[in-house]
Amino acid sequence: MTKRLAGNVPKALSAPVSQGYSIDARKLTTRLLNASIKSGVSKGRHITILNPDARHNLAVGIVKRCSLSFAGSVGYYCCAFCDGISATIEGNSGWGLGDNLMSGSIVIRQDAGASVGASMRGGQILVWGNAGARAGISMKGGTLVIAGNSGFLTGFMMQRGRIIVMGGVGDAAGDSMYEGIVYVGGEIGSLGVDAKTESATRSEEVELRAFLKALKFRDDILPRRFKKIVSAKRLYQYDSLEPLERERLVI
Amino acid sequence: MIVSDEVSRREGWTNEVFQDLQVKAELGRYRIRGFSTFQRIAHFDDIIFIPRYISGKGVELRPADVSTETVLGTRYAKNAISISTPVYITGMSYGALSRSAKTALAKGAAKVGTATCTGDGGMLTEERKYSTTMIYQVNASRYGVTPQDMISGDAVEVVVGQGAKPATGGLLMGQKVSAIIAKKRELPPGIDQRSPTRHPDWLGPDDLGIFIEMLREVTDWRVPVQVKIPACRVKDDVKLAAKAGADGIVIDGMQAGTGASSEVVLDHSGIPTLPGIVLAREALEELGLLKKVYLVASGGIRNGIDAAKAIALGADAVAIGQAAIIALNCNRELPGITDFVREVGVPAGYCTKCHTGKCPVGITTQDPRLEKRLAIDEAAVRVASLLSSMTLEMKLITCALGKRNVHDLTVDDLSALNVEASMMAKVPMVGSGGTLLKSAGKGK
Numbered sequence: 001m002t003k004r005l006a007g008n009v010p011k012a013l014s015a016p017v018s019q020g021y022s023i024d025a026r027k028l029t030t031r032l033l034n035a036s037i038k039s040g041v042s043k044g045r046h047i048t049i050l051n052p053d054a055r056h057n058l059a060v061g062i063v064k065r066c067s068l069s070f071a072g073s074v075g076y077y078c079c080a081f082c083d084g085i086s087a088t089i090e091g092n093s094g095w096g097l098g099d100n101l102m103s104g105s106i107v108i109r110q111d112a113g114a115s116v117g118a119s120m121r122g123g124q125i126l127v128w129g130n131a132g133a134r135a136g137i138s139m140k141g142g143t144l145v146i147a148g149n150s151g152f153l154t155g156f157m158m159q160r161g162r163i164i165v166m167g168g169v170g171d172a173a174g175d176s177m178y179e180g181i182v183y184v185g186g187e188i189g190s191l192g193v194d195a196k197t198e199s200a201t202r203s204e205e206v207e208l209r210a211f212l213k214a215l216k217f218r219d220d221i222l223p224r225r226f227k228k229i230v231s232a233k234r235l236y237q238y239d240s241l242e243p244l245e246r247e248r249l250v251i
Numbered sequence: 252m253i254v255s256d257e258v259s260r261r262e263g264w265t266n267e268v269f270q271d272l273q274v275k276a277e278l279g280r281y282r283i284r285g286f287s288t289f290q291r292i293a294h295f296d297d298i299i300f301i302p303r304y305i306s307g308k309g310v311e312l313r314p315a316d317v318s319t320e321t322v323l324g325t326r327y328a329k330n331a332i333s334i335s336t337p338v339y340i341t342g343m344s345y346g347a348l349s350r351s352a353k354t355a356l357a358k359g360a361a362k363v364g365t366a367t368c369t370g371d372g373g374m375l376t377e378e379r380k381y382s383t384t385m386i387y388q389v390n391a392s393r394y395g396v397t398p399q400d401m402i403s404g405d406a407v408e409v410v411v412g413q414g415a416k417p418a419t420g421g422l423l424m425g426q427k428v429s430a431i432i433a434k435k436r437e438l439p440p441g442i443d444q445r446s447p448t449r450h451p452d453w454l455g456p457d458d459l460g461i462f463i464e465m466l467r468e469v470t471d472w473r474v475p476v477q478v479k480i481p482a483c484r485v486k487d488d489v490k491l492a493a494k495a496g497a498d499g500i501v502i503d504g505m506q507a508g509t510g511a512s513s514e515v516v517l518d519h520s521g522i523p524t525l526p527g528i529v530l531a532r533e534a535l536e537e538l539g540l541l542k543k544v545y546l547v548a549s550g551g552i553r554n555g556i557d558a559a560k561a562i563a564l565g566a567d568a569v570a571i572g573q574a575a576i577i578a579l580n581c582n583r584e585l586p587g588i589t590d591f592v593r594e595v596g597v598p599a600g601y602c603t604k605c606h607t608g609k610c611p612v613g614i615t616t617q618d619p620r621l622e623k624r625l626a627i628d629e630a631a632v633r634v635a636s637l638l639s640s641m642t643l644e645m646k647l648i649t650c651a652l653g654k655r656n657v658h659d660l661t662v663d664d665l666s667a668l669n670v671e672a673s674m675m676a677k678v679p680m681v682g683s684g685g686t687l688l689k690s691a692g693k694g695k
Binding site: 030031034035038056057060061063075076077080081082083095096099100102115118119121134137138140141156157159160176178179235236237238241242243244245 | 393451470
């Protein structure tokens with residue numbers, strides 16, 4: 001496994017706590033906690049959630065620009081269905097972190113469970129540890145960066161956007177993807193159906209390095225070369241019209 | 252020369268089978284079409300209502316005395332759905348259907364105070380604008396899904412699958428993936444789109460429970476969350492979805508329709524709507540959740556009598572798809588405008604070419620020239636009239652049974668015309684006084 005890179009997190013990614021306030025999750029039900037978060041962010045203040053204790057469904061459905069941090073690990077679907085959120089998670093996450101993210105930025109300092117960035121349409125998710133299976137599944141836009149390794153079915157049925165995995169990816173990478181790119185710095189376990197590898201072009205390498213450096217990745221930990229997984233596009237058409245249908249459709 | 256008697260003695264080897272084999276010998280793959288299963292299976296026509304005379308209450312009722320008001324989603328949601336009739340329009344995607352068709356359905360449903368449902372292609376602005384009650388679908392593909400649209404909905408539906416094509420995802424053929432549809436779904440234009448079968452972020456019942464809670468948190472526990480299940484392993488699936496916290500279950504039988512599917516799953520997978528409803532009702536009874544978790548039946552419901560029978564079997568509401576499409580003008584020759592034989596190769600009344608995108612009446616197409624043939628406001632009036640007709644049919648049969656509320660219909664009001672239907676619907680065979688199978692539940 002690739003080494004944890006948590007010590008490398010840029011400080012600027014989280015707003016100073018002094019500008020906001022904290023909520024102790026242990027004292028509230030999920031329903032009240034989310035109501036408090038939504039009420040707090042509507043006032044434009046940074047909120048730190050203390051003791052999230054791997055609770056599921058925290059900070060979901062926030063469609064407003066806001067700044068949050070979680071002082072610990074979170075459960076399933078943290079920051080799901082959000083638009084404009086800026087969140088930092090100090091610990092690990094369960095499944096579906098940043099599910100269907102529209103825009104904004106999520107940074108997780110340790111590992112993300114399965115389906116991180118599932119169906120995300122925009123924004124950016126940065127995982128400083130490893131990611132589980134199906135990272136970036138059904139992804140429709142935005143950027144998912146995984147500093148460590150990523151599991152089985154990375155980029156499954158991906159439609160757009162890019163996934164950058166600094167370490168390796170598991171089996172069936174890029175299976176059935178339509179468009180989008182998965183960049184891999186380490187080993188590829190195996191390719192999925194209709195996926196193929198290409199070498200990243202020099203200009204792509206330059207752009208990738210500049211992008212990662214802007215995220216404060218040190219030069220010495222960047223992979224020497226990136227492989228690129230893209231769709232082979234063999235599944236694009238499967239001749240859906242029968243000969244008679246083709247003949248008769250005259251319009 | 253082959254005479255018809257000889258053809259009829261061929262058992263399974265009909266002319267249709269010959270043609271099917273010849274097409275596949277050329278095609279090299281399974282066949283795809285729209286519409287529904289062509290299997291002959293026990294359906295609503297195989298069960299009938301049995302009114303009471305001297306043994307009844309002797310009350311003279313008129314259809315106007317019968318209530319069809321329907322409230323769905325009182326388990327957890329702050330705002331339950333309240334509709335004037337237990338018939339609403341099921342989810343059909345913008346993509347499979349034209350923008351004009353979706354708009355006409357929304358307008359038509361709103362005219363009679365019932366609900367519409369989005370579909371596997373995101374929500375249209377017009378759909379939200381004109382629907383008085385809009386159910387927002389969350390499909391496995393997540394095409395066009397946004398939190399803002401979901402929050403604007405009056406209910407959320409998690410689609411596990413479709414009765415027409417269980418365990419396969421949606422298909423949208425390249426002819427229908429126009430530039431606009433491709434943009435909406437974030438796909439390359441013109442490709443044959445295949446939707447995934449499983450959701451990207453939950454797999455089993457425990458995940459589904461957390462996922463449902465997430466949808467509630469996104470919508471602030473304001474709206475009901477229903478789970479649409481294709482009728483297959485009905486008891487297991489309904490129990491797991493109810494236990495996972497669904498407000499309601501939609502059970503979609505194998506007679507359900509679709510814009511495109513392989514014939515293999517259309518005709519050879521899933522179970523019919525009749526046993527689907529009965530097994531779902533029994534599952535909820537066994538959990539003690541009947542009437543706490545609402546049950547919607549869909550799949551081949553064609554008129555008010557089908558709807559009334561579904562309600563008597565245990566449903567709280569029904570959803571229609573194909574029936575509403577037919578009200579829009581599906582399979583109707585429009586003199587001077589359409590020419591079905593020339594355009595799709597079959598006469599009006601026989602068309603199942605939804606998947607080709609060349610719908611002569613502008614419903615299942617993304618071709619602007621064809622879409623113009625569907626006049627939205629006139630189509631909306633026909634949809635509203637169909638919904639009103641269905642509601643009146645339900646009222647008529649309800650008062651004929653001496654009841655004042657369509658939701659008071661029960662399995663005791665039904666009998667079956669043949670053994671097959673009797674066993675599937677678990678109602679007595681007419682004249683026999685009993686059924687070969689004993690229902691696990693007591694009905695309503």
